[in-house]
Amino acid sequence: MKYIELKTKLLEEIVTLRQDDFYLLEGKLVFKAKATADSVKEYLIKKGYKIIQTPVRNWDHWQGKYESILYFSDLAKEREYHDI
Amino acid sequence: MQTKYKRNTDNKDLTQNRYKNTDHLHTHPYDPELLEIVRNDLLKPRTCKELMDWVDSHPHYDVIAEASSQYLRGTHQDDCFWQVAQIDTDWHHINNIITEYAKDNKLDQNFKTDYVEEWRVYDMDEQENYSPFRHNSELDNQHKHGFDKHYQLIEVTLTDKFPEIKAIEKVFDFQWAKTDINYQPTSGAFPRHVDFLSTLIKRAIEHDPEIANAQYDPITKGPKGWQMKRIIMPTESWYPGQMFSFEEHIWSNWEPGQAMDFSWQHCRHATANSGYNARPLIKVQGLIRDDHWLAKKEFRKFTI
Numbered sequence: 001m002k003y004i005e006l007k008t009k010l011l012e013e014i015v016t017l018r019q020d021d022f023y024l025l026e027g028k029l030v031f032k033a034k035a036t037a038d039s040v041k042e043y044l045i046k047k048g049y050k051i052i053q054t055p056v057r058n059w060d061h062w063q064g065k066y067e068s069i070l071y072f073s074d075l076a077k078e079r080e081y082h083d084i
Numbered sequence: 085m086q087t088k089y090k091r092n093t094d095n096k097d098l099t100q101n102r103y104k105n106t107d108h109l110h111t112h113p114y115d116p117e118l119l120e121i122v123r124n125d126l127l128k129p130r131t132c133k134e135l136m137d138w139v140d141s142h143p144h145y146d147v148i149a150e151a152s153s154q155y156l157r158g159t160h161q162d163d164c165f166w167q168v169a170q171i172d173t174d175w176h177h178i179n180n181i182i183t184e185y186a187k188d189n190k191l192d193q194n195f196k197t198d199y200v201e202e203w204r205v206y207d208m209d210e211q212e213n214y215s216p217f218r219h220n221s222e223l224d225n226q227h228k229h230g231f232d233k234h235y236q237l238i239e240v241t242l243t244d245k246f247p248e249i250k251a252i253e254k255v256f257d258f259q260w261a262k263t264d265i266n267y268q269p270t271s272g273a274f275p276r277h278v279d280f281l282s283t284l285i286k287r288a289i290e291h292d293p294e295i296a297n298a299q300y301d302p303i304t305k306g307p308k309g310w311q312m313k314r315i316i317m318p319t320e321s322w323y324p325g326q327m328f329s330f331e332e333h334i335w336s337n338w339e340p341g342q343a344m345d346f347s348w349q350h351c352r353h354a355t356a357n358s359g360y361n362a363r364p365l366i367k368v369q370g371l372i373r374d375d376h377w378l379a380k381k382e383f384r385k386f387t388i
Contacts, residue, residue, distance in 0.1 A: 002154035002303060002350065004127070023116035024123070026352070027157035027331060030116050050158075061111045063118070072158030 001075060014043055028071040030056060037068035050074055109225045114147050122151035126302045133289050135300040136282065146225050152305060153278045155331060155350040164330040165346035168378055171252060171317065173388040175340035178248050179319045182265055182364045185238060185245070192269040192362060197223070197234040226275055234274040235355070238265035240366075248388075249366060255386045256315060256378070258370020260288045266316070268326075268355060268363040276329070276354035280305065281312050284369050295371075305349040306371070311379050314369040317343045325359030345378065 003024045011017055017040070022031040031037035041051050050073040056066040110118070122144055130138060142148055186192060226234070240246045240263040241253065253263040262284055268274070285306065289296040298307035306312035318338045328335040330351045335344070346353065357363045372379055 001156060001159075003123075003156055004154055004303070006156065020117075020120075023120040024154075024156075025113060025116045025119065027153075027155045027159075059111075059113065062115045064116070066116070072156055075156065075158045075160055077160045078163050 001078070010040060010043070014039065025069075028069050030066045031068045031070065032064065032066055034067040037070050041070055044070075044072075109228060110144065110147050112225075112229070114150055118144065119147060119151045122147055123154075126152055130300050131297050132285060132300045132307050133296040136286055136289060139280070139282070146222055149222065149278045149280055152280065152302070153350045153352065154303065155278075155347075155352065157332065159331065159351075161330075161333040163347060164333050164351045165335055165344055167342055167383070168315065168345045168381075169255070169343035169384045169386060171255065171341040171343055171386045171388065173248070173252065173341065175319055179340070179364065181246065181248070182238070182267065182319060183362075186236070186267055186269075186362065189238075191236040191238075191267055195233050195236065195269045195272065197232055222277075229275065231273055231275045233269075233272050235266050235268040235272050238267055240264055251388050252317075252366065253368050255384075255388070256313070256368055256370065257376070258313065258368065258372060260284060260292075261368065261370040262287070263366065263368045265319075266365040266367050268357045268365070270357050270360055270362060272363075273356040274354060276352040278350065278352055279314065279348035281314060281348065281369060284312060284371070288371060303349070310371045310373060311376070312369070312371055313345065313378055314348050314367065315343050315345055315378075317341060317366050317368075319364045319366060320361075323359040323361045323363070325357065326361075326363045327354075327356040327358065329354050 007022075007024075011019065017036065021033070021036045022029045022040070024030075029037075029040070031040070037053060041053055044051050052071050052073050054069045056069050058065050122142075126148070139145065139148055226232075240249050241261065246265075249263060249265070253261050285295075288307075295307050295310070298309060300306070301308045304311060317340070319340050321340065322336060322338045326336075328338075330346060330353045355363075377384060
């Protein structure tokens with residue numbers, strides 16, 4: 001699964017989610033608000049995914065501030081994916 | 085006579101001044117918002133020719149490769165790198181000729197990667213006009229972080245040398261095939277990066293209007309209707325200390341003749357040689373159509 005597929009699906013399924021609520025950084029989803037990350041994490045866990053959540057190191061050279069990171073711990077092989 | 089390819093930097097866009105002043109380079113980890121903007125821009129419809137023009141003139145060139153990755157952490161190792169073929173041949177002989185070439189050209193002694201004195205060793209005049217394969221601002225960024233010894237790239241396809249390796253190239257039946265030896269002396273380290281295969285696609289665009297005018301697929305990162313492949317295979321057994329990573333996955337304990345495909349489009353990969361032996365690796369790249377055995381993920385054995 002690629003980021004664009006994941007983001008498109010999440011935006012379709014979680015009505016309160018907005019395009020600029022989270023971005024991709026080095027394979028991880030970086031969220032502006034922890035509450036948003038919490039809701040996406042809850043959705044993905046319900047779909048059977050193992051999700052790791054961590055705080056964010058905000059760097060001085062970044063334009064924005066971020067509160068939470070989510071990433072998958074073990075996605076199945078491509079051919080075994082189930083719908084998100 | 086051995087010469088070295090010198091990049092022509094005069095025709096590059098210097099408006100952002102990243103070539104002269106590394107203060108203007110973007111800093112890792114790149115701004116997530118900027119990455120998203122560039123990533124979304126990359127998804128807009130373009131022909132291959134338009135895409136490469138977009139890349140070459142982009143004010144944030146140094147973040148494009150990073151932004152082009154759609155990789156999600158946690159992706160299964162088998163979707164990052166996988167063996168596609170086993171090639172049985174006289175690897176001892178091949179390794180010897182590479183070692184001799186390295187000695188003759190002092191690849192280990194004169195090991196430094198920069199773009200003023202290009203490290204691509206070549207023997208034929210036609211390489212003089214060959215497209216540079218790495219943008220200077222990307223090299224600037226790598227140098228800024230102390231990575232100034234990556235690997236030595238030894239030309240195969242465009243030389244009269246290494247007929248044994250050219251025979252290996254042929255089994256893949258690539259269009260626009262291009263083969264190099266990626267020879268990493270001890271102490272070499274190439275920082276994690278995502279490939280663009282810009283040398284391959286630029287060469288195809290330059291010579292083939294069908295590819296130049298084909299739509300660019302930003303997910304496969306090649307012309308629609310084609311797949312761009314980069315196959316790597318070691319010519320010598322793995323030595324302790326030699327490292328090859330694909331995102332969070334590690335390839336190790338390799339043997340000569342293992343032909344590996346990998347998700348060059350999305351997986352950040354890196355190499356380092358912390359062993360006491362040089363690490364030679366053959367790199368074969370080219371374009372295929374969807375009915376090619378590699379596109380169908382068939383495993384093949386070859387004896388040469």
